[in-house]
Amino acid sequence: MSWFFDFKSSSTDPVLSTQLPVIESHAGKIYTAELFKEVRHEILKAGELIVSDKSEVGGRKTYRLTKYCKDGYERSVVYDGSTFECSCKRFESRGIPCSHIFYVMKEEHVDRIPSNLVLTRWTKDAKIQFLNSSNCNDNVDLNTIAEVRFGSYCNVLTELCKEA
Ligand SMILES: [Zn+2]
Secondary structure (H helix, E strand, O other), X not given: OHHHHHHHHOOOOOOHHHOOHHHHHHHHHXXXXXXXXXXXXXXXXXXXXXXXEEEEEOOEEEEEEEXXXXXXXXXXXXXXXXXXXXXXXXHHHHOXXXXXXXXXXXHOXXXXXXXXXXXXXXXXXXXXXXXXXXXXXXXXXXXXXXXXXXXXXXXXXXXXXHHO
């Protein structure tokens, strides 16, 4: 239950982890730190959105979104089961998914940012590839390695507990 107490103790911050933690942690794993901040902000803004209309034609769902306490605001997101397209065109201009897309991801129970909405140049992979290509293998993301190690320790411990 520690997440519950974490939530309480930091409820004054705009903590996103309470809203879409699965997408947020996925974003944290793929984006560079700088871009992650921006992506988090978009996830946060998804909290202000309200669906005003939803329709489906031939497997393509269209969500019309308005914003809490904001007159005249309207965006529409089309989801065909694999790709998202938003009328604000933020992905086309900035290269990251917008708050509207994150909102529809929540509605559709999508827990990963689709790969077609992730530009390689904004990802950690791009950094690693660059480092590898310039022969600086020592600089490979130590956090990622630590994370993987921690994960396998946890698995071993779980197995031990079962045995006990
Ligand atoms: Zn949008």
